[in-house]
Amino acid sequence: MPNYTIEEKESFIVLGFGTELKSNYTDYMGINKEKADFWHAVNQDGRLDTLRTLATNDYIFIVNEAVNNKMMHYAGVQTEETLPEATRVIQFPKGDYVVVKGEAPTAEELVNTVTGIAFGQVLQEATDYAYVGGPNTAVVMGQQNGQVYGEMWIPVIKK
Template structure:
């Protein structure tokens, strides 16, 4: 099984700028392209820099959340500030989280890899816990030796 840990986290808030993903939830290639296009847009038009300017740390969050039966994806940061550009304040609950760590050459590659490990390997094989919904996030934490490193956080419950 993939390398992962289960960690207790305090509740936290991520301020996000989002987009609705229109691809079917089983269309991995379509979802990937929509996310990639979205991240390119928020980097180019300055919205990501606006978020980073109010962040309480250097982490960048790529959040997935179902809202009103829509699949949403957000670029976000931890902050107590509000911005007119932001579309959602995302509340992550206090509790246990599945944490999968990794590094890759790009944030997109890291997100795809960690998502695949978490949802494709760890959760299907997990015996003692389950994901029951709620927001999940890939956290881009920094760079070292030319690679971006980060973690995927998924709230879980004990079975």
């Protein structure tokens, strides 16, 4: 059984730069390539560094959200500040979240691992809770012993 918890979180805001994912939602290879290309771009052009200067902590948020029937993917930080060039201010509600912890050699592997476990296993096992949409996020929290560690946070409601 995957290691997960249900945690109550206060509401929080993530400011992010985003991209629309154009691949079919079942095309995992296409989606992963789009995400990898996006992350390469935000690291190269300085957008992620700009966000980091506004962050209230060292966490990097990798957010997925359906907006106006589009699959959106964001690089973001937790902050109360805004930037005129930012793509979106993402409001996460106060409430219960499925939290899946993990670690991997790279941030990309971490995100893929905790996302896969959360959506592929945990949401089926947490039968007292349901994911009803809204933004979800993988959170890269830091590095230790040569590994990147973090968590997946998915807002849920009690059935």
